Amino acid sequence: MKRPLIVQKFGGTSVGSVERIHSVAEHVIRAKQTGNQVVVVVSAMSGETNRLVELAKQVDKVPNVRELDVLLSAGEQISMALLSMTLSKLGHAAISLTGGQARIMTNNNHNNATISHIDTSVIDEHLAQDKIVIVAGFQGINEVGDITTLGRGGSDTTAVTLAGVLNAQECQIFTDVDGVYSCDPRVVKNAQKLDSIDFPTMHEMAHKGAKVLHLPCVAYAWQNHVPLRVLSSFDAGEGTLVAGKEAKPGICGLAIQKQVVSLRICEEHVDVVDKQKQMLGVEESHWVTDSTYSHLLVKADCRDKLKLVIEDKIVTEQDVSLLTLVGSNAAEQASQYQQLLNLSDISVLHFCEDTHSITLVLEPGAIDKAANVLHDNYIIASGSVEREEKQVHLG
């Protein structure tokens, strides 16, 4: 009988040194020894991609895109070889494969390619020989055999896509935090690690600023029924399981976006600006509307790019922060949030409703306090976080 397959992905910090790669090997061996087949996806060692980008920029501010991919893909090639050597040294048969060797086929969109399909025959063959298969994250090849890279979050994409096509039991994303939290623990002191979270909520959290998982990774896993697990590569623990298609009732989490700018646009220009914004590839933007104006909320680092094109259509601009409460009925309680925040002298500039969430536009100085107030009231006090010991205390 075929043993269950686990895909494990380790990011740059997790493989940042030979010592850390040794810890990664121990995670991998544990998964193998508990009876699984294991496919490992690795990023470049932390710092390595930056080093390579820096070299490229010394050559050309806008380097040739094909050659930038050739250059960057060397990063994962180094980390995958070191991990395979480590496993080999520890007595476990392992083999590393570049994106091309693993037959990860992409379109030709260099530096931001999309996986078109994966021919799993090579991986299958090595798994059948009981080897641990290590695949370079972030990279593939196009149809003429040129190396491509997948852009930001690419290794997560590699891992979850492999998990999908290999019909893995679970895709484990190892990172430097021990799971998904109810809110960013650097901001909210009572933020709780979640034992599990459903896909609609995780997707909305990622969409509205939670950084623990990249949005396309969550979307792919959700669509392809791949259970995800977020774990720490530095600590033991079960992490957070992302699974389930039904959103739970109530507020499940809060997402924070700082460094956002609100651009006030005359109503008559909204369509033009919206098109130009899309043409510029400005992602993660939202429109909110009040009685006379529409406000385009974009990340502050897109501001300059956007202003080159639409400066004449901007009435005013304002730095803001966004706090999103995620939950199927989150939008129903807008007036309550407002009242609660008023007690802390925080005013909400705008509300921005979505199907499974509501986003509060706040002044940058108010975001941390607002997040703590709403988190403590809607997550802690309501006991919505699923933790067994907590349920006992609160039950």
Add this chain to the structure above:
Amino acid sequence: MKRPLIVQKFGGTSVGSVERIHSVAEHVIRAKQTGNQVVVVVSAMSGETNRLVELAKQVDKVPNVRELDVLLSAGEQISMALLSMTLSKLGHAAISLTGGQARIMTNNNHNNATISHIDTSVIDEHLAQDKIVIVAGFQGINEVGDITTLGRGGSDTTAVTLAGVLNAQECQIFTDVDGVYSCDPRVVKNAQKLDSIDFPTMHEMAHKGAKVLHLPCVAYAWQNHVPLRVLSSFDAGEGTLVAGKEAKPGICGLAIQKQVVSLRICEEHVDVVDKQKQMLGVEESHWVTDSTYSHLLVKADCRDKLKLVIEDKIVTEQDVSLLTLVGSNAAEQASQYQQLLNLSDISVLHFCEDTHSITLVLEPGAIDKAANVLHDNYIIASGSVEREEKQVHLG
């Protein structure tokens, strides 16, 4: 009509920084602009291979050989991408190819593979599109698509083999010296840069210690009628052309080998020791014989490896240096060398004759003086160095 093709090879020092890669690009562009098709072979940036080897050794003193090749091959991938970007930035169409992409097929001897054949269709196609083609030196793939590396001097081998199969007009080896010298200029102050040298002499020089070209590179070029040119990547100049199958008469050059050990072996054990030496892969060794004993001359860094196996068959050992005079009739004048060196209080421990050379076994402290004495007498005084201005003076 098809334009002539030049293969240019740049070593690690030549591509050691972004600035140096810029100089390399200028050499390449000059060759292109004078009407040639150009294929460029690059090594890893100097220091990069050592950095990667160091990482591997931190993992395992004897790393898995397949994975070591995966690791090391990332080095050339980085330098070739940076060179291609540079050419692109300077307005010249260029494309970089890994060993696998360039279809350099090797046997399965990881870390020391041999090129079995090169399918030039990919390179031909890019050349036909008027691109400069940059190929990673030192690497290929075996028949199952695993990355292999060629071992020491591998980039030279890549270059000369490509020059052979592509029917190149010339294979230019760019290095940190401006050509082949009549003797090592760090030892012999009157050493002369040669404008040209024939293959039998160059081969013997390389075989007996001249480091400027690797022996297999010279052997391949000789057998396959590929003219070689040794040039400096840092200076202009015509370098040294290696061409011609006929050795010129007289002493053409001197080769020096330091850090050699002479192991005195009883005559009865010579056959056994010779076999064991071969089994251990000890290269560049010679036997010399006197009335009662045979002496095995090996590089000092092979001493320990060899002694593990044959210690009981060694009568005495002695550190020595070797000075080889290369020329078709070099061996005829052994007694003259002896006399000349006696005038400088240098005694020759042994002579070791070969078809086109004679090697003098000397005490280590005597090698530099001996080299200068014999060089000045047989190269300078005889005017055997082919330099036009010199011929005028001496004519």
